[in-house]
Amino acid sequence: MNPVFRWFHQLGSPPTFDRFAARWAPWCHLLGLLLLAVGGWLAFQVPADYQQGDSFRILYIHVPSAWMSLLVFALMAFYAAIALVWRIKLCEILAMACAPIGAAFTVITLATGSIWGKPMWGTWWDWDPRLTTELILLFLYLGVIGLYGAIEDRRSAARAAGLLAIVGVALLPVIRYSVVWWNSLHQGQTIRIFGESSMDSSMLAPLVVMVVATKLWFLGSLLARARADNLRRESGKDWVVKLAQVRP
């Protein structure tokens, strides 16, 4: 068997995954935090925008968060699909661990979008198509989390919530398209605050750093959450008891 394949297969065993997650989660978090600090510092090195002043810097949090909120949803649906077809317990755990993290990124996106918009629109909210889609995405996340929590049997709960995530990811482009259509219907030409403005290369560096930082942070959180869920599910088994005894 291919060594990479074998490594994946072994990772599915709960004790192996526990060791893997325990080892790598802290590093991911640490590296993520470090890059967040670097990105933050770089963000303030970039000269202020002549139009928006300093407030534009919040895009360095807003944009990576928005991308993560979508990426995590897709990843959640991917894990859920594997869990549904091949009934792999670890993928169920990973899919469900993605949900709260993705929801958090969505909330950050909405909050930063709101904060950024206040100086621009004068109000805390505007029914901009992207923010509206993010809000609906938040409801999809909350639905998955809610459904997972509402069913007693953990495996059925993960499979049901996973199916919802798959349906959600399939409908997300439709939702996005409908919201854009709706927005053009009622507001004519929208002012593209978050438009596809071409960015100067000097502005790009902090963004790239922040994007990598959020991915690392997500990885660390995913491993930590999945490890916790794994331990909870396997509680009572020998290896967990042994683990609990070893720790001071």
Next chain:
Amino acid sequence: MSAETDPSPPLLAARALTFTRNDAPVFGPLDFAVAAGEALLVQGDNGAGKTSLLRVLAGLLHADSGEIQFDGKRARPDLRARVIAYLGHLPALKADLGTLENLHFLCGLQGRRVRQLPGNALAVVGLAGYEDTLARHLSAGQKKRLSLARLWLAPAPLWLLDEPYANLDLEGINLVNRMISAHLRDGGAALVTTHGAYAAPPVQTRMLLLERRA
């Protein structure tokens, strides 16, 4: 498992069947087979997993490991549907429909033995005269008899009966035993669960005892 000289594969064969719920083992690993003309009595205390076993065999639950074969072929949904008739705890009767209406629907859904009619089925189970009674007006025992009527009409050879004697009086118990005997004579097979010794099929050839996993 059964050392048969008969080369044809048994109607049902289960190998190394295990089932867990919430990561706690319910039963397994089980190995057994049921051939045409045989009845298997599954006994065990409450919580031993008898209902779960039947539901796994019926395809309502997914086994954690092991294999199920019908007539030597792997259990696929369409094969399973043609081989199995399941009598569970819930009677699958609509309260607002009459007895005949309920039977007509269930036959339309799952098929009917040729040359048998719902009217005959009612007579066989002792519900003649209740053709127009709504199911909500039937007693628990009468509802059980109606479910047995559905079973009697089903074309499937393998019967999975979960506590078939529940809610029945002495006459009802005899009815179940008569039905099982006739079914086995016709070349069918039956798996019957019961948790007590108060009733058992008269032609049981084997017993499967499920012990409660701690």
Next chain:
Amino acid sequence: MSTPTLLQAAKALLARDLRLLWRRRGDALQPALFALLVVLLFALALGGEPRALASVAPAVLWVAVLLAGLLSLDTLFRGDAEDGSLEQWILAPVPLAWLVAVRVFSHWLATGMPLILAVPLLGELLYLPHAQLPVLLASLALGTPLLSLLGAVVAALTVGMRRSGILVAMLALPLFVPVLIFGAGSVARSAQGQDPVGALLLLAAGLVLALVLAPLAAAAAIRIALN
């Protein structure tokens, strides 16, 4: 007959559901009554002035129909789940998705159709301009089956639960958003003097897709829920 064909099973299920509907025909009025209630509440909240009501009439009617449909989702599978009928559907030799599709259709006949028939009357209460009524009815004719199909997936996911109320609403609403947007939007476009056909065709396309995919998803969800 031994193994029923798809058509035979569909006819049996449809006959059963129509018979059940007839035995409890009062229940068919409930979604329409709820929509009437929503309309009444909006009229009371907005002040009953004709111009104000007429401007929001199509949107309010769409929301009323959507909410009524949401409430009626509970009856889609719950009865059959509770008496064990759903188990027998899974065990039947016809595909579960096919039975789900037939069930959704009969449920729509019992809940969506009365709603559509009630809309002209409800429209009068909100001073809906008569010119907008045909487009509104067309959008509802395409939209309510779509809502039923999408709702079926959510109803199937929550079929085992007691008291799922708010959870069902929260799960269904993101799925309903595109239907609401294109449905109410088509009427808005026609009110603005533009062609609503584009939005209606999008609804129709969505309906066709949902007719194929939603029963499959709902069947998978039922199997998971009955585990």
